[in-house]
Amino acid sequence: MSNIEEKHSTLETIISQRKEKIKQIKELGVNPFSYNYSVTHKNNEILENYDKFENKEVAIAGRLMAIRKMGKASFANVTDSTGKIQLYISKKDIGEDKYKLFKILDIGDFVGCKGIVMKTRTGEITVKVLELELLSKNIRPLPIVKEKDGVLHDTFSDKEQRYRKRYLDLILNPDVKGTFVKRTKIIAATRKFFDEKGYLEVETPILQPIYGGANARPFETYHNTLGMNLFLRIADELYLKRLIIGGFDKVYEICKNFRNEGMDKSHNPEFSMIEFYEAYVDFNYMMDLVEEYFKNIAKTLGSLEIEYDGNKIDFNKPFQRISMFKLFEKYLEVDISDYGKEELIPLCEEKNFEFDPKWNYGQFIDALFGEFVEKHLIQPTFVTDFPKEISPLAKTRRDGNEKLVERFELFIGKEEYVNSFSELTDPIDQRKRLESQAKLRDQGDKEAQIVDEDFLQALEYGMPPTGGVGIGLDRVIMLFTGQTSIKDVLFFPQMKKENE
RNA sequence: GCACCCGUAGCUCAGUUGGCAGAGCAGGUGACUCUUAAUCACAAGGUCGAAGGUUCGAGUCCUUCCGGGUGUACCA
Numbered sequence: 001m002s003n004i005e006e007k008h009s010t011l012e013t014i015i016s017q018r019k020e021k022i023k024q025i026k027e028l029g030v031n032p033f034s035y036n037y038s039v040t041h042k043n044n045e046i047l048e049n050y051d052k053f054e055n056k057e058v059a060i061a062g063r064l065m066a067i068r069k070m071g072k073a074s075f076a077n078v079t080d081s082t083g084k085i086q087l088y089i090s091k092k093d094i095g096e097d098k099y100k101l102f103k104i105l106d107i108g109d110f111v112g113c114k115g116i117v118m119k120t121r122t123g124e125i126t127v128k129v130l131e132l133e134l135l136s137k138n139i140r141p142l143p144i145v146k147e148k149d150g151v152l153h154d155t156f157s158d159k160e161q162r163y164r165k166r167y168l169d170l171i172l173n174p175d176v177k178g179t180f181v182k183r184t185k186i187i188a189a190t191r192k193f194f195d196e197k198g199y200l201e202v203e204t205p206i207l208q209p210i211y212g213g214a215n216a217r218p219f220e221t222y223h224n225t226l227g228m229n230l231f232l233r234i235a236d237e238l239y240l241k242r243l244i245i246g247g248f249d250k251v252y253e254i255c256k257n258f259r260n261e262g263m264d265k266s267h268n269p270e271f272s273m274i275e276f277y278e279a280y281v282d283f284n285y286m287m288d289l290v291e292e293y294f295k296n297i298a299k300t301l302g303s304l305e306i307e308y309d310g311n312k313i314d315f316n317k318p319f320q321r322i323s324m325f326k327l328f329e330k331y332l333e334v335d336i337s338d339y340g341k342e343e344l345i346p347l348c349e350e351k352n353f354e355f356d357p358k359w360n361y362g363q364f365i366d367a368l369f370g371e372f373v374e375k376h377l378i379q380p381t382f383v384t385d386f387p388k389e390i391s392p393l394a395k396t397r398r399d400g401n402e403k404l405v406e407r408f409e410l411f412i413g414k415e416e417y418v419n420s421f422s423e424l425t426d427p428i429d430q431r432k433r434l435e436s437q438a439k440l441r442d443q444g445d446k447e448a449q450i451v452d453e454d455f456l457q458a459l460e461y462g463m464p465p466t467g468g469v470g471i472g473l474d475r476v477i478m479l480f481t482g483q484t485s486i487k488d489v490l491f492f493p494q495m496k497k498e499n500e
Numbered sequence: 501g502c503a504c505c506c507g508u509a510g511c512u513c514a515g516u517u518g519g520c521a522g523a524g525c526a527g528g529u530g531a532c533u534c535u536u537a538a539u540c541a542c543a544a545g546g547u548c549g550a551a552g553g554u555u556c557g558a559g560u561c562c563u564u565c566c567g568g569g570u571g572u573a574c575c576a
Contacts, residue, residue, distance in 0.1 A: 010545045011510045014527050066536075073533035090533060107526075121534050143511040144526050146537035153537060154512040154525060160568045161511095172511095215576070262501085262574060366576090390576090409576080419576060447575085472576090496567065 011141070018139040021104050025134065028101055032137040037061045037112035044082035046117055050125050053117040060085065060127060061112040061135060063171070064105060065142075074102065075126075078111060079171075086126040087113060098132050108138030145172050159487075164498060166491050176488075179481045182301065183489055186477050187254065189300040190274055193293055199250040199276060204239035206232060206256070212455065213237030213393070215447040216259040219269075232258035237393065237468065238455045240277045241423065245463045252276035254473070261447075265485045266415065269494050272473040281467040282422040283406045287382050290410060290418050290469060291319050294380065294476075301480050308413050309484050311378050319380040319410070324365070327373045327383065344368070358443070361403065362389025377411035384408045392433040392449055394421030417476060420469040427459035 025032045040059040062080035073090035091099040093115075105111065115129040146153040156162065156172040163169075169176050191201065209228065211218045213235030221230050236255045243251050254274050263269065278285070295315050298304045304315040325337040334347065344364045348355045353371055355364065365387045377383070386407040388396065394405035410418035424430050434456070440448035477489045487493035 009509075010527070013545070014510065017527070068535050068538050069532085070535060070538075071532040073535085075535045075538080077536080086536075088534075092533080120536090122536080124534090124536075126534090141510045141526060144537095145511085146525070148537045151537090156511070158507090158511090158568085160507090163568090259575090264572095264575085265570090267575070370575090416576060470576090498567065 014141050015139050018106060018137070021106075022137055022139070024104060025101065025137065028097065030101060030134055032134055034133065034135050037133065037135055039112070042082040043078070043080045043085040046085060046127070047083060047125055050117070050119070054119075056117055057114065057130075058117055058127060059112065059114045061110065064107055064109045064111055067105070067107060069103065072099075078113070086120070086124055087115070087129050088118070088120070088126050089129045089132065093128065093130055094132050101134065102132055105134065106138050106141075107144065108140075108142040109134060110136035110138075143168065143172055160495075163487055163493050163495055179483060179489060180491060182481045183477045185300065186297060186480060187272075187473065189297055190254065190293075190473070193296050194250075194252045194274075194276060197250070197289075199252045199278075200248055202240070202243060202248075202251050202253050204233075204236045204243075204253060204255070206258075208233050208239075210450055210452045210454070211235075212449055212452050214257075214259075215390075215449060217261055217446050219258050219260050234259050235273070235470065236275050237470070238452060240275055241463065241466070241468070242455065242458050244277050244279050244466050245458050245461060249279045250276070263494065265487075266475060266478075268474070268486050268490055271486070273470050274473055275468065275470045277423070277466055277468045279464040279466050282465065283384075283408055283420050283467055286420045286467040286469050287319075287321060287408055290420065290471070291380075291382075293471075294319075294410075294412075297476065297480060306480065306482075308479055308482060311413050313412060313479075314379060317379075319382055321382040321384065321408075323385040324369060324373070324383050325385055327376075328368070331372050331376055332368070360389045362387030362391075366390050374411065374416075375414050378413055381411045382408045383411060388433075389436075391421065392437050393424050393430075395424050395426075396429075412479060415475060415479075416472075417479070418469060418471045420467065423463070423466040423468045425459065425463040425465060427456055430459055431456050 022032050038059055039061045041053075043060060043062065046053050046058060046060070060078065060080065062078040064076055065079045065084060066077040068075040072092070073088070076087045076089065077084050078087055089099070089102055094102070112133045112135050113127060113129045114131040115127040118126055118128050120126050143156045145155050156168060161168070162173070195201070207221070207223070207230040209230060211231040211234050214237070216234045218231040218234050221232065222228070223230055233255070234257055236253050236257070240251055240253060252274060254272065256270050257273055258270050259267075260269065261267070295304065298306065298315045306313050306315075325335070329335050332351070336344065336347065339347070341359075341361045341364060344361070345355070345357070348364070348368070351372070353368065355367065359367065384407065385397075385404045386394070386409075387403060388394075388405050391405040391407050394407045396402060397404045397406055406422035408418075408420050409416050424433065431451070434449060434451045437449040438451050441450070474486050474489055478484065478486060481489060483489050
């Protein structure tokens with residue numbers, strides 16, 4: 001025997017068997033990849049209105065998810081976008097040829113069937129098939145999830161596979177679909193909320209010659225014809241402000257932003273935000289609007305009280321509004337509102353908190369807040385009184401306190417969801433602030449902002465007082481779907497290349 | 501970035517002290533006309549994530565690398 005037997009893995013064997021089946025199916029005169037099918041009803045309609053459908057004819061279509069053969073008659077489960085229904089298929093009803101076809105079908109195939117709605121002896125609503133059609137042949141075996149008494153067995157649970165092959169996750173883990181339907185509902189409700197407030201939805205460039213509006217490292221790309229470097233936007237702030245300067249009163253954009261930095265449970269390199277800007281209002285007005293927005297989304301999804309990551313979050317009450325320094329007083333047990341950098345250094349030492357002596361006042365406050373305060377902010381809380389150094393696009397406090405700006409962030413369940421300020425409209429001040437960012441950049445802060453001359457020029461023409469807000473939509477979606485990883489609210493989270 | 505955990509058949513998982521790589525499901529063949537994690541019988545299916553090393557002998561121990569998860573840090 002000189003013939004070398006090819007060693008096949010199970011997978012290769014199954015795929016070649018199914019390709020062989022395609023040949024057989026064609027020999028039976030059947031197209032294994034048909035063009036259309038006239039569906040009269042969805043599975044759930046039938047299951048929910050059995051009385052109406054009993055003994056009536058229906059035509060349904062979907063994917064075969066289980067097959068139980070018993071000789072001359074068989075049962076199968078077929079799943080469509082609404083749910084799973086049982087088929088009863090007997091040789092007597094569909095004829096010798098079609099039964100032969102049925103017998104070579106596999107789990108994963110799409111079928112269409114016309115038949116009579118009935119109940120089996122055990123009471124299960126079932127379509128007794130009279131005409132069976134193969135709509136699309138599967139050749140790669142679908143993972144099999146079994147279910148008994150509501151308990152799932154052998155679930156498709158490998159997170160890596162679920163993220164890389166989201167289509168399988170959607171087929172095999174029904175809850176996943178629900179999360180993404182909710183995602184779409186939240187986006188739609190967001191759009192509706194701002195449309196009804198008289199905001200104009202706009203689109204601004206994703207490819208930007210200069211990036212800005214946030215502190216982050218960008219993705220860089222290159223345009224061949226223009227011969228220039230472009231950046232994927234890290235925020236759309238500076239463009240939306242240009243539109244306010246241009247005379248729009250209220251604009252919003254639901255935008256994808258791109259930030260070239262670390263990834264974790266709440267950071268994906270591309271993510272969704274909504275930013276909105278309104279002329280003639282300040283950050284206090286925006287606090288009201290943001291509070292209304294969150295209550296609106298909660299209501300849309302059914303409840304003003306939710307549970308998230310082990311915490312009960314209550315949207316009924318007015319959100320707490322509190323100065324960062326009051327929070328420091330509470331959790332640091334020191335009033336640091338009059339402290340400068342010189343006083344903060346011994347405080348850090350006393351609290352055993354590691355710091356970089358090169359930090360400016362704002363960076364100290366920011367770091368201390370992150371370490372000692374954030375973890376306590378469970379219920380919705382507007383935090384105000386941010387230092388100027390970490391807020392280069394926000395107006396100085398109107399009461400003359402030069403260290404602080406009119407800015408708030410909304411925290412829920414220890415996470416930041418919203419960032420907002422009374423937008424800085426003074427072009428001279430704005431230039432100064434961006435220049436001091438540039439200085440930080442020169443000192444090695446890769447996330448400091450860039451001086452955008454075009455934006456500064458726009459400001460010089462005059463910008464009305466404006467309130468602006470950015471909301472991290474993926475996080476909002478996580479909150480209202482109960483997911484604690486951003487990967488579970490993105491259809492296709494970013495992954496490293498799989499090795500072969 | 502650091503720490504810990506995981507990677508075995510298409511899927512879900514066993515694999516003891518280092519001693520012949522296993523099961524269920526799916527797939528194949530056969531039986532079976534109300535099954536439903538259908539059942540029964542038979543046969544098949546493996547680069548144990550990759551590469552090195554220790555050893556008479558490595559799925560198992562060591563090193564490096566790849567991928568994933570969790571925590572932590574950076575992060576708006």
